[in-house]
Amino acid sequence: MQSKIFLSILFIMVLFNSLTAQEDIQIGGERNLRQSQSGFFDFSDPEGINIKVQIWGYVKYPGYYVVPAKHSINDLISLAGGPTQDALMEDIRIMRMNADSSVTLSKYNYNSLLWEENIEESVYFPRLTAGDMILVPGEPRYFARQDVSFYLSVLTALASTTALIISITK
Numbered sequence: 001m002q003s004k005i006f007l008s009i010l011f012i013m014v015l016f017n018s019l020t021a022q023e024d025i026q027i028g029g030e031r032n033l034r035q036s037q038s039g040f041f042d043f044s045d046p047e048g049i050n051i052k053v054q055i056w057g058y059v060k061y062p063g064y065y066v067v068p069a070k071h072s073i074n075d076l077i078s079l080a081g082g083p084t085q086d087a088l089m090e091d092i093r094i095m096r097m098n099a100d101s102s103v104t105l106s107k108y109n110y111n112s113l114l115w116e117e118n119i120e121e122s123v124y125f126p127r128l129t130a131g132d133m134i135l136v137p138g139e140p141r142y143f144a145r146q147d148v149s150f151y152l153s154v155l156t157a158l159a160s161t162t163a164l165i166i167s168i169t170k
Contacts, residue, residue: 039063043079051130055080058087058138072125073108073134086138093135094126 060081
């Protein structure tokens, strides 16, 4: 009987050690929902298991996040302030580090949830795992003022040069 209890305690300690040995998993945390200018955001659950994930690209607050282990990609995008206007929501990329140090890349189409008329019975919400990196690609907007400012600076330089040449030759 005592050996079963000892083995159970030993098993729990080994499991706990293996969970906390990973850098991307933490048990407990602060519940202050802090955000900082550094790109680190802590939304950890003080009484649960938390994971560390990253979200980069066309979201309002890209960076490094500590979130509860039960969160999905949709939750993380919401915590990151949502996608920007230029985000390509049909091409969200999930980079996941496997146990054998290989990397798995997969895509997630958020637009199919929003715009498809025929949605299947089951909708796939990818769960986050420790160390995941979510990439939200996008296309930068074209602003005509960039071209106008370039050509205006060239025109100003030409006008100044012309005025200098005319003043020198007189």
